[in-house]
Amino acid sequence: MTAERVLAGLDPEQRTAVTAPAGPVCVLAGAGTGKTRAVTHRIAYRAATGEISPRHVLAVTFTARAAAEMRARLAGLGAAGVQARTFHAAALRQVRYFAARLLAGRGMPELVESKARLVGLAAARAGVRVDRSGARDLAGEIEWAKSSLVEPGEYAVAAAKAQREPPHEPAKVAEVFAAYESLKRRQGVIDFEDMLRAAVWGIEEHPDVAEQIRAQYRHFVVDEYQDVNPLQQRLLEAWLGGRDDLTVVGDASQTIYSFTGATASYLIDFPRQRRGAVVVRLVRDYRSTPQVVGLANAVIRQARGSEARLRLELVGQRPPGPEPALKIFPDEPAEAAAVARRCRELLAAGTPASEIAVLFRTNAQSEAYEEALAEAEVPYVVRGAERFFERPEVRGAMVALRAAVRSTPGDTPLVDAVVEALSATGWVRDRPPAGGAQREQWEALAALVTLAEEYAAAPELVPVGDAAAVQRDVSLAAFCDELARRADQQHAPTVEGVTLASLHSAKGLEWDAVFLVGLAEGTLPTTYAKTPDQVEEERRLLYVGVTRARQWLWLSYGQSRSPGGRARRPCRFLPQLDGTGGPERARPPGSRKPDRRPPRVVSCRICGSTLLAGADRKLGRCATCPSDLDEELYERLKLWRATAAAEQKVPAYVVFTDAT
Numbered sequence: 001m002t003a004e005r006v007l008a009g010l011d012p013e014q015r016t017a018v019t020a021p022a023g024p025v026c027v028l029a030g031a032g033t034g035k036t037r038a039v040t041h042r043i044a045y046r047a048a049t050g051e052i053s054p055r056h057v058l059a060v061t062f063t064a065r066a067a068a069e070m071r072a073r074l075a076g077l078g079a080a081g082v083q084a085r086t087f088h089a090a091a092l093r094q095v096r097y098f099a100a101r102l103l104a105g106r107g108m109p110e111l112v113e114s115k116a117r118l119v120g121l122a123a124a125r126a127g128v129r130v131d132r133s134g135a136r137d138l139a140g141e142i143e144w145a146k147s148s149l150v151e152p153g154e155y156a157v158a159a160a161k162a163q164r165e166p167p168h169e170p171a172k173v174a175e176v177f178a179a180y181e182s183l184k185r186r187q188g189v190i191d192f193e194d195m196l197r198a199a200v201w202g203i204e205e206h207p208d209v210a211e212q213i214r215a216q217y218r219h220f221v222v223d224e225y226q227d228v229n230p231l232q233q234r235l236l237e238a239w240l241g242g243r244d245d246l247t248v249v250g251d252a253s254q255t256i257y258s259f260t261g262a263t264a265s266y267l268i269d270f271p272r273q274r275r276g277a278v279v280v281r282l283v284r285d286y287r288s289t290p291q292v293v294g295l296a297n298a299v300i301r302q303a304r305g306s307e308a309r310l311r312l313e314l315v316g317q318r319p320p321g322p323e324p325a326l327k328i329f330p331d332e333p334a335e336a337a338a339v340a341r342r343c344r345e346l347l348a349a350g351t352p353a354s355e356i357a358v359l360f361r362t363n364a365q366s367e368a369y370e371e372a373l374a375e376a377e378v379p380y381v382v383r384g385a386e387r388f389f390e391r392p393e394v395r396g397a398m399v400a401l402r403a404a405v406r407s408t409p410g411d412t413p414l415v416d417a418v419v420e421a422l423s424a425t426g427w428v429r430d431r432p433p434a435g436g437a438q439r440e441q442w443e444a445l446a447a448l449v450t451l452a453e454e455y456a457a458a459p460e461l462v463p464v465g466d467a468a469a470v471q472r473d474v475s476l477a478a479f480c481d482e483l484a485r486r487a488d489q490q491h492a493p494t495v496e497g498v499t500l501a502s503l504h505s506a507k508g509l510e511w512d513a514v515f516l517v518g519l520a521e522g523t524l525p526t527t528y529a530k531t532p533d534q535v536e537e538e539r540r541l542l543y544v545g546v547t548r549a550r551q552w553l554w555l556s557y558g559q560s561r562s563p564g565g566r567a568r569r570p571c572r573f574l575p576q577l578d579g580t581g582g583p584e585r586a587r588p589p590g591s592r593k594p595d596r597r598p599p600r601v602v603s604c605r606i607c608g609s610t611l612l613a614g615a616d617r618k619l620g621r622c623a624t625c626p627s628d629l630d631e632e633l634y635e636r637l638k639l640w641r642a643t644a645a646a647e648q649k650v651p652a653y654v655v656f657t658d659a660t
């Protein structure tokens with residue numbers, strides 16, 4: 001492709017980034033402004049002008065899918081052969097290649113199979129009692145330390161400095177961390193962070209390796225640079241070896257991995273750190289409708305943090321579309337059922353399933369949506385997590401219950417029947433139990449068997465699942481049948497379907513229709529977000545979610561988790577939810593006596609999008625178009641929305657930018 005063709009379809013600022021001479025380039029911009037497009041085109045442009053060869057480019061992205069997409073886009077732009085990889089994949093490849101030379105003929109160590117399990121063992125060594133989720137917390141803390149280049153002996157001081165909330169006494173965490181490291185060494189396995197460290201070590205300590213790698217890679221690109229951690233940055237520096245042909249793009253408002261040690265400071269400091277850096281800001285949002293852009297601006301405008309001064313309001317470029325809708329349901333199952341119904345409608349209206357996504361805060365939320373979509377016969381794919389009924393512990397539990405149903409009194413003891421059935425699945429490997437995680441499995445198993453024994457003794461006394469779903473027959477056998485039926489439905493093979501994904505795994509991606517579900521306090525922000533920094537990260541997650549939508553955006557939450565459960569408050573980051581500017585803001589004091597007449601629906605005089613205007617037909621303004629605003633009208637709109645929302649009269653969710 002010619003250089004001119006590569007430049008076509010870029011705006012002037014994007015062109016500045018694309019055509020900048022060799023050297024440091026930094027694109028700082030909000031979601032959907034074409035950062036990824038700019039870096040891809042920069043590589044293609046430089047290849048087309050003959051300035052660089054694609055095979056000398058190393059482009060680092062955040063997920064394997066993003067890397068694959070970048071390779072495909074580059075091939076389409078005539079720049080095939082670029083190495084587009086995640087940090088891990090790039091490191092793995094290099095370590096594999098140099099392993100024989102660096103490790104004196106020993107092969108490359110295996111990756112640790114289950115980190116949480118090994119951490120559990122390490123915890124036992126250090127005298128810390130943890131269950132499976134406790135082990136996961138510790139594993140997360142160790143991951144943070146290693147990604148932040150913190151050694152066990154430095155952990156306590158570093159954790160205090162970073163205002164971490166360690167799962168145990170810092171000295172204990174350090175002990176577990178040290179025990180984990182030595183267990184790994186003894187078993188001859190490594191984890192992901194070790195792999196990056198090995199790549200760094202290979203280059204820093206071995207001049208011949210450094211020379212070979214630096215001869216291969218001469219031009220570097222990092223997408224989503226706001227989420228780079230110190231270990232990855234060190235690897236990047238090792239690759240560069242003092243050279244500066246580096247293009248980074250990122251959005252500090254989308255930093256969502258700081259719990260693993262990522263920090264936007266490398267992005268923010270880039271212009272100061274790299275002499276002569278070309279810095280480009282983009283504000284035109286090409287992805288989303290002005291309505292979605294307006295909501296995104298409103299969500300992030302309140303953000304606090306070091307990146308705030310860099311933030312520029314996004315300006316929507318696309319034609320107006322439907323208003324984002326906020327829906328409130330009595331509970332989560334009702335919410336999931338409504339989402340599934342809406343998905344069906346979208347599909348029936350011609351939206352391809354691959355253009356629809358349901359995004360949630362935690363993978364545990366996935367189950368309700370898997371079930372509801374299966375029930376509604378909507379095909380779906382789960383990203384970055386196993387389907388509920390395919391998770392080993394769920395399969396194990398089902399097998400155990402089925403075995404309990406089949407065992408007859410006086411026959412083999414129930415526990416034996418269950419264990420036998422489980423051994424066949426590989427879920428329980430050996431009898432008798434061995435240490436650590438195995439013991440935990442056995443404890444879970446014992447609890448399950450006790451439960452099954454209770455059923456066997458008095459089936460009528462034990463409520464099984466949701467009584468409505470197994471209304472006629474509440475026996476354990478019927479419950480197992482029902483489970484099997486649901487598992488079967490979910491097994492329907494789907495090559496293409498509605499995407500179910502966590503907000504974390506959705507970054508960089510886009511869909512025509514996006515459902516952001518579970519927007520309630522306790523879920524988003526999660527109860528685990530305690531420090532102000534952690535709460536801010538939750539806000540950025542919502543911003544990432546909102547900005548994934550091109551056209552339709554549906555925000556929702558169930559007032560309680562399960563039917564009849566405790567009521568939850570709406571997510572505090574939702575602006576304008578109650579007309580007072582969201583739960584975080586108070587009503588301005590001394591506002592005039594309100595006019596309660598409903599406003600009329602008119603169009604924005606600038607971009608034509610649907611608006612609510614006063615009864616006297618004065619125009620308001622839409623979320624993105626600048627125009628003077630009539631203060632009185634604005635107050636009335638807010639008030640009317642507050643009352644109408646309270647009475648559930650307004651289905652749509654209209655957002656105004658000047659809500660301060």
Ligand code: ATP
Nearest residue numbers: 009010011030031032033034035036037286287508
């Ligand atoms: P994110 O922060 O979410 O990663 P981004 O800044 O990387 O977003 P892109 O994914 O590069 O944004 O672009 C968003 C969408 O806008 C894509 O569909 C892209 O093709 C389109 N786009 C980008 N720049 C332009 C342009 N100049 N003209 C038309 N469409 C564009």
Ligand code: MG
Nearest residue numbers: 035036223508
């Ligand atoms: Mg991007």
